[in-house]
Amino acid sequence: MRVNMTVNGRPQRADDVWEGESLLYVLRERLGLPGSKNACEQGECGSCTVRLDGVPVCACLVAAGQAEGRDIVTVEGLAARAGVPDGRLSPVQRAFVDAGAVQCGFCTPGLLVAADDLLARDPDPSDADIREALSGNLCRCTGYEKILDAVRLAAARGGGGVGDEAGRDGQEG
Amino acid sequence: MTGGPAAGGRTPSGAPAGLTQGSRTRGGIGESTLRPDGTLKVTGEFAYASDLWHEDMLWGHTLRSPHAHARIRSVDVAEALATPGVYAVLTHDDLPAATRYGLELQDTPVLADGVVRHHGEPVALVAADHPETARRAAAKIRVAYEELPVVTDEASATAPGAPVLHPGRTDGHAAHVPHPNIVHRQPVRRGDVAAAKARAAAVVTGEYEVGMQDQAFLGPESGLAVPAEDGGVDLYIATQWLHADLRQIAPVLGLPEDKVRMTLSGVGGAFGGREDLSMQAHACLLALRTGRPVKMVYNRFESFFGHVHRHPARLRYEHGADRDGRLLYVTARIVLDGGAYASSSPAVVGNAASLSVGPYECPNVDVEALALYTNNPPCGAMRGFGAVQACFAYEAQMDRLAAELGLDPVEFRRRNAMSQGSVMPTGQVVDSPAPVAELLRRVKAMPMPPERQWETAGGGPDLRALPGGVANTTHGEGVVRGVGYAVGIKNVGFSEGFDDYSTARVRLEYAGGEAVATVHTAMAEVGQGGVTVHAQIARTELGVSRVTIHPADTRVGSAGSTSASRQTYVTGGAVRHACATVRERVLALGRTKFGTYHPAWATAELLLEDGKVVTDGGEVLAALADVLEGEEPVEAEAEWRHRPTEPFDLRTGQGTGHVQYSFAAHRAVVEVDTELGLVKVVELACAQDVGKALNPLSVTGQIQGGSTQGLGLAVMEEIAVDPGTGKVRNPSFTDYLIPTILDTPAMPVDVLELADPHAPYGLRGVGEAPTLSSTPAVVAAIRQATGLALRRVPVRPEHLTGG
Numbered sequence: 001m002r003v004n005m006t007v008n009g010r011p012q013r014a015d016d017v018w019e020g021e022s023l024l025y026v027l028r029e030r031l032g033l034p035g036s037k038n039a040c041e042q043g044e045c046g047s048c049t050v051r052l053d054g055v056p057v058c059a060c061l062v063a064a065g066q067a068e069g070r071d072i073v074t075v076e077g078l079a080a081r082a083g084v085p086d087g088r089l090s091p092v093q094r095a096f097v098d099a100g101a102v103q104c105g106f107c108t109p110g111l112l113v114a115a116d117d118l119l120a121r122d123p124d125p126s127d128a129d130i131r132e133a134l135s136g137n138l139c140r141c142t143g144y145e146k147i148l149d150a151v152r153l154a155a156a157r158g159g160g161g162v163g164d165e166a167g168r169d170g171q172e173g
Numbered sequence: 174m175t176g177g178p179a180a181g182g183r184t185p186s187g188a189p190a191g192l193t194q195g196s197r198t199r200g201g202i203g204e205s206t207l208r209p210d211g212t213l214k215v216t217g218e219f220a221y222a223s224d225l226w227h228e229d230m231l232w233g234h235t236l237r238s239p240h241a242h243a244r245i246r247s248v249d250v251a252e253a254l255a256t257p258g259v260y261a262v263l264t265h266d267d268l269p270a271a272t273r274y275g276l277e278l279q280d281t282p283v284l285a286d287g288v289v290r291h292h293g294e295p296v297a298l299v300a301a302d303h304p305e306t307a308r309r310a311a312a313k314i315r316v317a318y319e320e321l322p323v324v325t326d327e328a329s330a331t332a333p334g335a336p337v338l339h340p341g342r343t344d345g346h347a348a349h350v351p352h353p354n355i356v357h358r359q360p361v362r363r364g365d366v367a368a369a370k371a372r373a374a375a376v377v378t379g380e381y382e383v384g385m386q387d388q389a390f391l392g393p394e395s396g397l398a399v400p401a402e403d404g405g406v407d408l409y410i411a412t413q414w415l416h417a418d419l420r421q422i423a424p425v426l427g428l429p430e431d432k433v434r435m436t437l438s439g440v441g442g443a444f445g446g447r448e449d450l451s452m453q454a455h456a457c458l459l460a461l462r463t464g465r466p467v468k469m470v471y472n473r474f475e476s477f478f479g480h481v482h483r484h485p486a487r488l489r490y491e492h493g494a495d496r497d498g499r500l501l502y503v504t505a506r507i508v509l510d511g512g513a514y515a516s517s518s519p520a521v522v523g524n525a526a527s528l529s530v531g532p533y534e535c536p537n538v539d540v541e542a543l544a545l546y547t548n549n550p551p552c553g554a555m556r557g558f559g560a561v562q563a564c565f566a567y568e569a570q571m572d573r574l575a576a577e578l579g580l581d582p583v584e585f586r587r588r589n590a591m592s593q594g595s596v597m598p599t600g601q602v603v604d605s606p607a608p609v610a611e612l613l614r615r616v617k618a619m620p621m622p623p624e625r626q627w628e629t630a631g632g633g634p635d636l637r638a639l640p641g642g643v644a645n646t647t648h649g650e651g652v653v654r655g656v657g658y659a660v661g662i663k664n665v666g667f668s669e670g671f672d673d674y675s676t677a678r679v680r681l682e683y684a685g686g687e688a689v690a691t692v693h694t695a696m697a698e699v700g701q702g703g704v705t706v707h708a709q710i711a712r713t714e715l716g717v718s719r720v721t722i723h724p725a726d727t728r729v730g731s732a733g734s735t736s737a738s739r740q741t742y743v744t745g746g747a748v749r750h751a752c753a754t755v756r757e758r759v760l761a762l763g764r765t766k767f768g769t770y771h772p773a774w775a776t777a778e779l780l781l782e783d784g785k786v787v788t789d790g791g792e793v794l795a796a797l798a799d800v801l802e803g804e805e806p807v808e809a810e811a812e813w814r815h816r817p818t819e820p821f822d823l824r825t826g827q828g829t830g831h832v833q834y835s836f837a838a839h840r841a842v843v844e845v846d847t848e849l850g851l852v853k854v855v856e857l858a859c860a861q862d863v864g865k866a867l868n869p870l871s872v873t874g875q876i877q878g879g880s881t882q883g884l885g886l887a888v889m890e891e892i893a894v895d896p897g898t899g900k901v902r903n904p905s906f907t908d909y910l911i912p913t914i915l916d917t918p919a920m921p922v923d924v925l926e927l928a929d930p931h932a933p934y935g936l937r938g939v940g941e942a943p944t945l946s947s948t949p950a951v952v953a954a955i956r957q958a959t960g961l962a963l964r965r966v967p968v969r970p971e972h973l974t975g976g
Binding site: 020021028029033041044047094097134135138139143148 | 205216217218226390391392472871874905907913917
């Protein structure tokens with residue numbers, strides 16, 4: 001079948017999609033957007049979290065056909081969504097790098113989409129709010145402490161829409 | 174002060190205009206430099222092994238055994254092979270060369286060779302043009318099995334007439350083990366236990382059990398094999414040790430090692446689970462058979478079968494102490510279940526035996542550790558590597574002894590804590606700082622988390638902070654708090670005489686108007702931050718700000734494994750060593766070019782700092798860029814080894830087996846709903862000595878991550894294996910639970926830096942030690958809260974409610 005959708009603001013079309021394919025498979029293997037990760041294929045780890053018409057979902061649990069005509073934001077679209085110039089990081093992305101919240105990084109794209117969604121809803125979340133919002137995202141490396149630091153940092157810097165002053169090459173300092 | 178001509182920016186002495194005083198290079202060791210791969214990882218552009226793609230690529234899939242022990246009567250692949258879109262189906266009969274591999278013993282079949290010895294063992298491979306086609310075709314392979322009796326524990330494995338899993342063993346351990354179903358056995362004997370026993374005022378015996386933990390790295394096993402025109406293959410792979418993979422893969426493919434070129438792709442965590450081969454040889458075999466690139470990506474279900482796990486263990490300990498609370502003797506028997514194949518079981522046994530007493534002085538020791546062959550899933554490396562199981566048991570014993578003697582548990586540990594100069598049960602003298610008592614003091618001195626944190630300003634509870642969370646099981650009525658302490662000891666680096674070296678190639682050159690360094694090693698970056706540290710070392714040693722980390726591959730010598738907390742020590746040491754050679758060559762170049770301008774070139778100790786050549790008095794002699802401009806790149810390759818170790822004596826366990834020890838202490842605060850058996854860890858504080866924190870931010874991250882894995886083992890993580898059939902019952906993230914952010918508490922960390930005089934920069938391996946003591950600390954806290962003995966981890970609700 002053919003699936004049409006908007007991904008990160010751009011109309012996309014996938015042809016020859018099997019009925020059993022997930023949105024995650026279509027994003028990764030057919031549209032060349034491997035940012036959303038596949039770690040459990042059953043909605044338990046959150047590594048493939050994307051926003052589907054604004055709502056965070058596990059892309060592995062969305063049948064490709066369900067995405068027909070819908071709007072999808074993946075980790076690849078977070079910077080553009082935050083209105084930062086091309087090649088720069090969104091505030092949440094920047095905060096994850098600065099806080100040391102990225103180790104192996106496999107869980108990071110899903111966590112970023114979930115954290116971005118949280119801060120869009122609540123620019124000043126409590127720790128309990130952060131934990132609740134990220135409870136569907138497993139991380140095996142960090143112990144989550146630095147992930148909490150990152151979300152707090154992003155919130156303190158003004159969560160949504162603030163540009164990335166340091167730029168993409170500024171991380172090694 | 175030289176004003177200096179602007180033209181060319183160079184002064185007559187070669188120093189840059191306006192700069193004569195040297196300054197420290199930014200981004201060197203000791204700073205919390207950020208990851209060089211961080212930006213790519215947050216934008217989604219970082220290419221993990223599962224993200225690789227190649228034109229015309231096929232997808233590989235593995236057919237696995239549904240039985241734990243069975244003879245294969247026949248395999249019929251005809252229907253699978255005839256499936257449209259299928260390009261190859263391979264079984265044991267199709268293997269071109271070596272049919273077995275292994276890290277220590279070559280006992281693992283590439284594909285089952287007539288017998289399957291564990292549930293999930295690879296039986297056949299399929300390559301197809303869509304992953305679902307490959308899966309469906311694999312399901313059409315008809316395998317006729319004849320089930321065999323299973324051995325699943327020590328009693329069944331060593332019973333008279335028990336099936337021998339590896340008959341005709343010829344490995345080096347076979348002659349020394351009391352039964353062929355024992356992989357390896359290591360006693361440790363020192364002093365006179367019988368005499369000490371007669372003097373003991375307090376004796377405590379206990380039996381303990383540790384469940385089978387999984388590494389549960391987030392990025393599943395995956396890689397891409399691309400056949401090459403020369404008949405070789407290029408493999409892009411997520412692994413922990415490229416060269417160990419290469420050494421095992423090449424004989425399976427029947428190729429010389431130089432025709433198997435391996436490049437590290439993005440690795441989504443490892444924790445020991447990628448030390449053994451998984452799909453490496455399989456993907457290469459399919460690629461060479463089909464002539465097409467083949468990608469394999471395990472799903473989570475398959476991942477649980479595709480890598481080894483932490484050895485489950487049964488441990489029996491007896492401790493005796495005198496009236497003053499000094500340990501007199503320890504006896505222990507540690508039985509590790511190695512599963513169907515050896516993997517790294519022999520080394521795990523060595524660790525469990527040699528570290529079995531913990532970070533304590535004890536003159537009389539009688540210990541035996543062994544690993545079994547069973548039909549359970551194969552077990553091998555996981556963070557903590559044999560020391561975790563022992564730590565759970567000896568720390569429980571220490572608490573019980575303290576109680577028996579009426580002493581505070583921390584005070585009792587302090588009285589027995591080893592220190593620099595202490596003698597290990599193996600006879601090895603600890604010749605670097607061992608601040609065990611200080612770590613305990615520090616972790617105890619940290620402020621306690623407030624009581625009743627779940628109470629909100631309005632007076633009601635925030636259910637999210639209570640045991641059971643928003644399941645609404647309690648509003649705080651039946652909640653009791655407990656506090657527990659533990660400390661552990663872990664060896665750093667490969668032990669027992671292993672030639673534990675690493676290789677680094679460092680290049681310094683003029684590019685874009687400045688000096689740029691490139692560091693090339695085969696070190697697997699699995700998330701630990703080695704790439705950050707290597708850049709920091711190069712900046713410190715070469716005084717440059719721009720450092721490029723070359724992709725890790727087999728075009729440079731082995732870096733050894735990213736495990737045993739060894740990479741910063743060993744590969745970091747190699748990078749430093751190579752940098753020193755580059756520095757000498759650069760200075761020689763400088764002398765040739767500019768030596769006539771300033772006498773200090775010939776006489777002074779010269780350093781490279783902040784892009785300049787400076788004297789040890791801080792006088793700038795030249796800009797590094799000017800020294801390098803117009804010259805060939807300066808390059809050096811170095812191998813580096815830590816101090817040699819030696820094997821433990823097979824009868825007494827005596828020997829200088831370890832190169833370095835690392836220590837961490839934990840304090841856990843828990844709240845338990847005693848009616849429902851639900852546990853909430855409120856805080857998990859850690860104090861650890863890291864010798865020298867090369868990157869404090871990364872060090873803290875490693876400590877918190879390691880502590881969390883220990884927490885997981887304490888209260889939730891276990892691969893459930895049916896004792897009757899050897900089958901795995903929970904191979905999914907729905908049923909194998911790892912801590913979420915809601916299960917994980919605040920984790921304050923106190924880092925101590927007491928330099929190890931034998932290590933590069935005085936550093937001490939960091940990653941593993943915090944995984945040891947967090948488990949017993951959490952369980953000690955639950956014991957204190959509930960008064961229950963709790964001899965097994967993970968602690969489950971039914972253990973707390975008496976059900």
